[in-house]
Amino acid sequence: MLKLFGRLLCILGLHDFHVVEVTFSFGVGGNVSKIECRRCGYVTTRHE
Ligand SMILES: [Zn+2]
Secondary structure, three states: OOOHHHHHHOOOOOOOOOEEEOOOOOOOOOOEEEEEEOOOOOOEEEEO
């Protein structure tokens, strides 16, 4: 039931992200984190 609820949140775009990798940058853009959803495995990037 909880798992199903989690999948529903993913479908709505509310992923349970955790940081996989952080790319350090001293430029204007700042650091970029590679994040992955624990539930569905969706991977994206986030600017810190
Ligand atoms: Zn997800």
